[in-house]
Amino acid sequence: MMNAIWGVTVILCIGYVLVGGKDAEGVANSLARSGEQAIALTLGLAGTVAFWSGINRIAEKAGLIKALARVFRPIFVILFPSLRSNEPILSLIVSNVCATLFGLGNAATPLGLEAMRVMQAGSLRKDTATDAMCTLIVLNTTGVTLFPATLVGIRLAAGSENPMAIIGVTLLASLAGLVVGLIADRALRRYFRP
């Protein structure tokens, strides 16, 4: 799937430039700058991910994640029926979602990736997404956040009278997307059997 999307995007864009007689030089330059931008983004990400991975490791060792997982466990057992008796993965997923909920995107990613890795280890087809992986993806792509810190930051910087006024709207809208996403995930999974 990613092969098709990425490949077609690249071919379409370059084809459009060549056929449409666009500024090929400029496009080539922006293509050449991609590596540099990717390094900058990765480096920017590296520090925060390392920081939150370190903090998370302390939280995990202190038993905090386990305590949180116990509170939220019933919801996640319903969402991930196949992981009912798999405490380690459930805890990773719960803490991943909790981190997302508090707007700690960089803390959520390492936890989510670890959950994906463990789920893959228990799966027979290593190159195929399991039902549980797809549900975890839905929980992460909808980005339900109690406090969207970056957004409040740019609203404040742009001189908003009330930068936090939008929070109710963002929370409700992302919850709507989450509910529909979870229903669609359940409904569609049988049509996309590997």
Place this chain on the structure above:
Amino acid sequence: MIILIVCMVIVGAGLLRRVQVFEEFIEGARQGISTVVRLFPYILAMIIAVNLLQASGLLRLIEQSMGVLAEHVGMPKEVVPLAILRPLTGSGSLVVAQGILSTYGPDSFVGMVASAIQGSSDTTLYVITVYFGAIGVKKIRHSLLVGLLSDLVTVGAALLLTHHLYN
């Protein structure tokens, strides 16, 4: 503020439970760095696609052709690029959102719609690329379809709510 409290509670709980907080932090950070290093090629591939879309003018073409449609469903055409970029790139959409807020004002209707879209959705394509990419899963089944559908619902709900509250 939240971040400070979270860090204090976690390190405090670690000390109470007699966790080797320093050693564990180092070990966690080490694992974090290796995760990011594995991630780099995927980030590069995403940036190439987004750069090509922007530089080729194809993104602007999509924007213009969808502008009329967008106005029909009550979406100001100024936020169309943001709605398109939001599922593709977090940093890209943040830059576009910032531009809209400073041009039209953060508390204007257009500014509120832009804020609602930026704040209520996540970068679906990026999440899918990173999560499946990091473990080498190639058959992603219905996840992209579901992700984009839920983005559509989120944007629709954001529009509905901002119209109801601020217009």
